[in-house]
Amino acid sequence: MSRFYRRIVLSVFFLFLVTGMISPAQAQSDSNGGGYWLPNNKEKIEKATKLMKQGKSVEEIGIKQDQIQKKEGIQTLDKLMEEDQQSDTTYRANMDPPIKTADGWTPPDFDYDHILTTEECQRSPDSSSETGYIKNRYSFCWSHVATYQVPVKCIGGFCFYEGVQFQFTEIGYGSNQSRKMRVYYTLDDILVTHPSLNGAKLKIDMVCESKVNPGDCKEDPDFPPTERTIAQWKNTNFSTEIFTSEAPPPTDANPDQLGYMEFWPKLTLTHAPRKFKKSIDGIKQTVRYDSAKYMFAFPNQYFWQGAVFSKATPIFNVPVTKPEFSMLAEAGQHWKFAMDHPDQTKPQMDGKKIPGAVGDSTLTRMYPKRHQDEYNRNRNKTRRTCDREFRDEDRTGKQCDEYPFASTWEGSATNGSDNFSVRMISSESNGAAGTWLGAWYAYDRILDGDTFNVQVEAPEKIATIRSEGQPQDGQDNRSSDNFTIGNIPSYATKLQWKIVDGPTNAKFDVMKDISFGIDETIFNDLTDGSETEIKKSEDFYIARPEDTDGESFTVEVYAIP
Incomplete structure (x- = not known):
């Protein structure tokens, strides 16, 4: 190409750049084209689609060509099982309730x-x-x-x-x-x-x-x-x-x-x-x-x-607040209490930690017929502990429930310490819970050595606040200090407000403390047992109490399914 024609081509190319008909990125575009997975971002997808319709490269907005997956070959079974257990992904299993028949x-x-x-x-x-x-x-x-x-x-x-x-x-x-x-x-x-x-x-x-x-x-x-x-x-x-x-x-x-x-x-x-x-x-x-x-x-x-699909940790989900699952309530409440308050369970032990909760350490299934000695050790230790802890109680119609379950390696004997809980519950609830757990093992294919979590869908207390019976001195609305609503369990859909001390017919509002602004009313006219949508903040307070006769009262807030 002569110097004259080269100058013409360069001038035309420069004109394209100046007028925006092409971009500098297009000047470096791939003459072979490409294939792309677009980022999961609505704005980027819209921009990439617009560029594509204009005939321009999506690489202008930083999208790179897809990398081809590589085969890695045969691996050891132990390695693959370990990778399963290290997964951060979880899922909740949903099952229908057990059924009461003439045979149990x-x-x-x-x-x-x-x-x-x-x-x-x-x-x-x-x-x-x-x-x-x-x-x-x-x-x-x-x-x-x-x-x-x-x-x-x-x-x-x-x-x-x-x-x-x-x-x-x-x-x-x-x-x-x-x-x-x-x-x-x-x-x-x-x-x-x-x-x-x-x-x-x-x-x-x-x-x-x-x-x-x-x-x-x-x-x-x-x-x-x-x-x-x-x-x-x-x-x-x-x-x-x-x-x-x-x-x-x-x-x-x-x-x-x-x-x-x-x-x-x-x-x-x-x-x-x-x-x-x-x-x-x-x-x-x-x-x-x-x-x-x-x-x-x-x-x-x-x-x-x-x-x-094994790269997800199963969650044994126990929705005891649903009426059709009422037969599991005693057992489920025991399991939840054991995970939430291990220091208050029997047998007492300083520094007790009971595993299984979502976000905490998992439980590991033990198939009894494959590990008969270890399973029997769990059952025997649980029986001895219950006989000791509840020897002075009337146990008519009741059975000893243990958590973690005897069919796990975290059971009473196999956990290596006393990181377990026992409680007397009705024989009916204990039987229904055992049947349901056994069915879940089969339904979700929880094999010997598989890990899982336990989640009991029951009301969970997330805040306690003391309120005066009238606005505090110098305040038009505020009758309590600030309190926090957070750490809501994933299954919760509502908040429930309970008056647990003081005038139970009191009525109150909940406001949000806004620095350098006007405080906002979040909930109006709450009474004992009121249910509201979920709102989170570190700066809520009780406001405008009524029907208290000037008496102070305590409010507990629960996250409920």
Whole structure:
């Protein structure tokens, strides 16, 4: 090129920059195009979509091309089980209540609580995270916006693109009956910036990798990867892949015939006329298979094989405030009290710490028939402790309840100290709780050695405040010092206000202390037992008390389900 023409090209290029038709970032754009997962940020998605429609690179706003997942090969079973137990993700198991029959308490029928729609998946904030949303051991999902940019023309180092964009959602389903898992995926909101891209082919392949045994990851040939043109995906926007696991022989090191598999989506867009082919990979997720023969719920429910999403710690959820769960109230209240107030439980011990609460250390299941001596030690120590602690009480119609459970390694004898609690509760509640716990072990496939937390959905006191019977001296409204409402349990939906000392027919407001401003009234006309929405602050106070005859009173605030 002559010096004259080079100057013309540079002048035109400079003019483009000055007038904003291209940006400096475009001048460095990739002539090969790219594939991208857009950040889970509404503003960035909108900006990236706008750039794509303008034919500009989404890399202008700092979005980088996707990195391809790498296979890591076979790993040890101990390592994979340890990774499961180190997961920060938790989920609450939801079960129906036990049923009273002529033969005693029986568990409810097992029922999958699956993610049923893409909308349900996307409502969860975790659905677009690096771990995805694990609703429970049998339902997982991940949803993200994918963008491909196909270069159309590159001049002088800068390029213009045509683009394809869509919302990709995958939902994984485990099983409590077989060593099989299924992945259902959809494409929604498909957008192309040029009609020619309707003919581009998109292939979706769920890649899987065996982690312990060669047979951990077998693709069902009847459900292969799916390749369609974009136009065809618009007409049929979903597909399915299925994986199975061969059970290895049982051994002393692997009696439950565990297998592990990792899987992730690989999306490949091919546009032959532009000689474009790019792949992007989604996040990895882990599936654990087992053939544990002791997954049994009395009297006749058997779950001898399963496939679960194991990178989440189960929470044994006990909603005792619901009327249909009233038979569990005594047991659940004991468990909650033991976790919240270990120093006030029997047997007494200085510095006692009782594990199991969400956010605290976990409990670990012990299968009694596999560890009969240790289980018997727990039961025997609990029995001796109850005989000693309650020897002077009338125990008619009652049984000794222990927490942590005898079927855990944190039980009375196997925890290595006296970090446990015993309480006399009705035989009915004790029997219903034992039946329900046993059913949950089977329903959630809590294997020997699996860790879990316990959460009792019961009212939890979060604040206590003393109020004068009238506004304090020099105050128009304030009748108490400031108090804090915080640390609300995750299951709570409301606050309940109780007057526990003083005139029980008192009425009062709650205000917020605002520095350098006018204090705000948060709740009006509260009385004993009033329920309100949840509000948090360190600067609440009781205000404008009425019907007190000038007497002071104490208010307790509870977070309730």
